[in-house]
Structures are given as structure tokens and as C-alpha cells.
Amino acid sequence: MTAKLTAVASLNLSDLEIPAELENQLRRADLFTTGVVACCHDLLKDQTFDGEQTGLFISTAYGPMQCNLDVLDALVAEEPLSPTLFAHSVFNTASGYASRIFGIHGPAVTQTSFSYPFFTALAQAKFALEQAQLTHAIVVQAETYSTLLEDGKGETATPWPPGAVAWLLGPEGLELQYIQVNETPCPPLSRLHYQATSSIGTRHHHPLSMGLELNHLFTTTTLPTRYDIDSGFGTVHLQFGDPT
Amino acid sequence: MITPVITHHGLLSCLGNLQQTWQGLLDRRTGLTPLDHAEISTWVGKIDLQAPLGSAQRVHHLIEAGLQDLPREQLDPTCHLIVATTKGAIDDLNKQNPELQSWQIAAYLKEYLGLQGEATTVSAACSSGTIGLIQASQKICTGEAASVLVVGIDILSLFVLSGFGQLLALSETGCTPFDRDRTGLSLGEGLGYMLVCHPDLAKKQQITPAAHLTGWGVSGDAGHITAPCRKGSGLIRVFAAATDAGRKKVGGINGHGTGTVYNDAMEITAMNSFFTSPPPFHSVKGGIGHCLGAAGVMEACLCIPSLKEGIIPATPGLQSPDSRTTMVTGEREQPLHHPSILSCNSGFGGINAGILLERTSL
Numbered sequence: 001m002t003a004k005l006t007a008v009a010s011l012n013l014s015d016l017e018i019p020a021e022l023e024n025q026l027r028r029a030d031l032f033t034t035g036v037v038a039c040c041h042d043l044l045k046d047q048t049f050d051g052e053q054t055g056l057f058i059s060t061a062y063g064p065m066q067c068n069l070d071v072l073d074a075l076v077a078e079e080p081l082s083p084t085l086f087a088h089s090v091f092n093t094a095s096g097y098a099s100r101i102f103g104i105h106g107p108a109v110t111q112t113s114f115s116y117p118f119f120t121a122l123a124q125a126k127f128a129l130e131q132a133q134l135t136h137a138i139v140v141q142a143e144t145y146s147t148l149l150e151d152g153k154g155e156t157a158t159p160w161p162p163g164a165v166a167w168l169l170g171p172e173g174l175e176l177q178y179i180q181v182n183e184t185p186c187p188p189l190s191r192l193h194y195q196a197t198s199s200i201g202t203r204h205h206h207p208l209s210m211g212l213e214l215n216h217l218f219t220t221t222t223l224p225t226r227y228d229i230d231s232g233f234g235t236v237h238l239q240f241g242d243p244t
Numbered sequence: 245m246i247t248p249v250i251t252h253h254g255l256l257s258c259l260g261n262l263q264q265t266w267q268g269l270l271d272r273r274t275g276l277t278p279l280d281h282a283e284i285s286t287w288v289g290k291i292d293l294q295a296p297l298g299s300a301q302r303v304h305h306l307i308e309a310g311l312q313d314l315p316r317e318q319l320d321p322t323c324h325l326i327v328a329t330t331k332g333a334i335d336d337l338n339k340q341n342p343e344l345q346s347w348q349i350a351a352y353l354k355e356y357l358g359l360q361g362e363a364t365t366v367s368a369a370c371s372s373g374t375i376g377l378i379q380a381s382q383k384i385c386t387g388e389a390a391s392v393l394v395v396g397i398d399i400l401s402l403f404v405l406s407g408f409g410q411l412l413a414l415s416e417t418g419c420t421p422f423d424r425d426r427t428g429l430s431l432g433e434g435l436g437y438m439l440v441c442h443p444d445l446a447k448k449q450q451i452t453p454a455a456h457l458t459g460w461g462v463s464g465d466a467g468h469i470t471a472p473c474r475k476g477s478g479l480i481r482v483f484a485a486a487t488d489a490g491r492k493k494v495g496g497i498n499g500h501g502t503g504t505v506y507n508d509a510m511e512i513t514a515m516n517s518f519f520t521s522p523p524p525f526h527s528v529k530g531g532i533g534h535c536l537g538a539a540g541v542m543e544a545c546l547c548i549p550s551l552k553e554g555i556i557p558a559t560p561g562l563q564s565p566d567s568r569t570t571m572v573t574g575e576r577e578q579p580l581h582h583p584s585i586l587s588c589n590s591g592f593g594g595i596n597a598g599i600l601l602e603r604t605s606l
Contacts, residue, residue, distance in 0.1 A: 051466070055462075056464070063346075063367065065337075068334065071406075071407065072334075072337055072338045072403065075406055081406050081407065081410045082410070083407070083411045083470075086406070087407075087469055089403075090592045090593065091346070091367035092591060093592060093593050094593075095368075095593045096468075096469045096592065096594045096595070097469065097593075099464040099465075099593070100466045104466055105464055105466050105477075105481065106462075106463065106464065107462035107463065107464070108464035108466075108593065109368050109595070110367045110368050110593075111364055111365060111366055111367060112347040112367045113350075113364055113365065114348070114351060120364055127383075127386055128382075130386065131382055131385060131386065132485075133485075181362060182362065183362055
């Protein structure tokens, strides 16, 4: 099946108010999982899809890093480790929450990519729609960041907002004709001081930024037919077709 | 329809390299040993890596030792790389400039191997390795890549040992998968690699493939975060997808078989539900431990000699099979019913994945 962009959603975790219907289900969740689930909730609120034929493709640069640090802190301090905290330190836990809450029974996969997490997952979702018996694919990138990351970036670096972006791919919408992600090796600090430029002239300073830009264009004007990104750590090429 | 092929494969486990590990399984030997740590009483599949648990140094040593047999000169520089891992050097995370964390290993390996193609990391808990092989196959089928190297890697760490300890999931005496008296899992560490290629590339390079990758499936339980669906619903969907709704013959199954009460019960339920007459199945985790994100690739590697010799080895540790199992291998190996093996894994988040490997016609 051809992949078409049906809906988009963006979320800023700094000013998130958890929807009442999710409060109980997210009562133990960490910020990373909360971001994934809340963004999916917003994305899917007016959509119809068959959970048996829907896949979930989550991506992240750093995952639930603060949760992992909290586990280590407990170990170093020789305090009892919470089994819930450990379970939430696993990168795939957010996909477990989201698949349960939204009834998604297709592939529920998490990928990490230092450079272009959203586009890596988008490419995977496009493959899955074209190859597998899926009618819909949900693509989500969430970033929560941590004290360690803030320390590493240093005081002069541009702040990175915690948040999430999500796309629903399905049989209707704007055709995603082509996506190619090329990552190239670069020093770790180049990735930390994120510097990328899109073909419409925007400079991006954090890995969530490009998804946010595309969502903004999708909801306010229209997406460009071609969208390219260039940086020290690689390139991304996207091509959209006509809406149906 | 393109059928991806496996041209190179190898592993390092607590029983040794691929040949040594295979022989260990045939001998029904276990590489599990008691963990020497005051706080945690369990058995582990530990490799002699001369580096602290959970450290970047340990990941380094494992990469060097585990990829020793990989013929780098035969790798196409444009080969894509998929790394399957869960935690990397997690015990070092709170150190200054932590290295070889789960999200850094792919970039490191890409440089280490001199590859130029795309490098990604699958972080789908204990199904990561199998999902990595599925993603590689998809890349071959869509023409995105001519060859994809999949590396599964995970090391023992205090982080993960403590976590599973708090979940009361660790066996104190060594895991006994599919045994009616099973008491929990034993963690292991290791590295496995598989080069998945387009059949035309293998032909061009005059390499006889070790196996064909003829089917696969991934499915979420959409249930509990750490416990599997008791009815095995996700795994049943994987069986259906990987076998084309039962149309492809399965000669044997390499189960996830962790040795926990709920995982093994779920797998037995799924096998008995899907197959009218389940083929012989086993687990290698009583021999090498549960290697988490690396498990899927390492276990797929062990399917290759299995296909070659037409047998499925015994399950180390198994004494008294769960009463609901009829075909689980215990005392000795069993012949494959057909030259194909379904290798499955399940993980946190309710994820299930499986691949069907078939022997190359000789």
C-alpha cells in the first residue's frame, strides 16, 4: 500500500496537561512514555483505524534517559530499586503503553538514532505499509532530555525543548513518495550541538525540530513537494505527491 | 518475490564461538555459572572479558572478540548496519562523557567496520535482534540495500541484574526453560552477527548462502508492560505472519524460552493453539543465558548448524517438561520435521517477533 500522510500532532512536554481519560493509565508512566502516549492521543482523536492492521514506530535520540539515570542513582546509593522504574527504563516500554491504550496489535517497534530519529522511523513505517498487511502506521518521536544531557551541552548551547511529534500514515492523505536517510560519521559533540539546515532555509538546533517544522507547515499552509535536510551528520530527502 | 539470504554469521557466547556453542548445546552443556556478587544470588552466562560489568570497556572487548571471525574484506562498504541492543554500557551512564551507550554503538561500529551505509539501532527489548533481522530483510526486499549487517550485542550489567532481581524474575540456580519446575531466567551476554544479502549479490560474490530468510512477523500484545499475554495472542499472530498462515512448513522452533513461569507458559499456549501438531522446539538459554537484545541474532546464528545437520538440540537445564508440551526437546536432540526453523523472541512492552529460516538447497 502507498504511504499517505493522514494526520499530524505535536506536543510540548513543558506545558502538557494530561487528558483526563489518560490520567489513570499514565499514573506510573515516566515523562518519555507520557509524551509518546499523549501525542498519539492527540493524533488519533478523530481518526478511524483497525488496530489489528496498524503498526507503531517510535523513535528517539535519547529515550527515557532520566529514568535510566534514576535507576543508576538508586544502585549507587544502595537504595531499593523500584521494579516499575526499571521497567520504564526499557526503551520499548512506551510502545507497550501506547499499543495497549490504543489497541494496536501490529508491529510496535522502537528505534534509536542519534541523528534523524523521526525520519528513520518514518522510513521504517513506509516500508512496513508497503510490505506488510498494514492499513495504518503511527510514527512518533519523543525526546525528554536529562540533567546529563544538559551538562554535556554546556551553558552556551541552545536549549532543547522536551516534546513529541507524531504522524499517522494511512490510505488517504498526502502521498509520501520517497524518503531517504543518509547518516555519516561525525564527532559526538557535533551531534550534541545540533546544527542542521532544511531546504526551506530553516536552521534546526535539536532533533525534534524538523518534525515540528513539518507539522507546522502541514497544519498552517502546505508541505513542500521536496524537503531536504543537510547537516554534519548526514542528509534526509523527502518527496511528497498529490493529496487524495 | 526476493528471498533474502544469509551469507555470513557468527557469535560469541559464554560457551565460546559459534562452533563451540553449537557443540556445547549438542553436549547439553551449560555455560551458566554462579554470579559472584553479594547483593544478587543468581547464575549468569558470563564471558571472560576482563572488564567490569556494564562498562564501555566490556562492550569494547566484546566487539573485538565477537567480530573476530567476520570477514571484513568481504563486506561491501555500502552495506547497511543494524544494531540490536537494549542497554549498552549502562553502568557507565552517569560517568562523565559516557561511551558505548545503546544509542552510540551503531555509530561506533559503523566507523570500526569502515562502513558507509545507513546505521540504525533497534531498541525493542528482547525482540531487538529478531526485529533487526526482519528490518534487514525488508531493506533487501525493497531494494534499499544489497546487504545489511545485523549485529546483536548486550553485556551483563548490575543495572539489568538488579532490575530483573527486583522483578523477582531471576533463577537462583540456573534457568530451566520449559521445565514444569522452572524458577526464572538467567541473564547472559554475547554478540551475534548476520550478513543478510540480496540473492543476486551472493551469486555475484560466488558465496553459497547458509540459509534463506523466507518469512517473518512482528506483533504487539497490547497488554501488560512486563508480562506476556497469557493466551499468546501476539506470538500467534507472529506465527501466522511468518508462515503465511501455516502454508509454509516449520521443521522446528527455537523458542524464546527464558525459563520464567509466564513466558514459557505463553509460548506453549501459542504453539499448541497455532499448530495442529507442533514441531519440536527448544531453548538455548539454559546453555548461554538470556542475552537480551543480542538473543535474536545469536539464536538465529545457532539455527544455521541446526538446519545444516537437520536436528534441533536439547534444551540445557530441562529435566521434567511442562505437562502441556509434547515436542519440547529435553534429554536429546530431535530431527527437524522439515528443513526450516522458526526462531522467536518476545520482550517488554508486549512485543513479539519471529523469523523463518530455511536450509539452502544443496
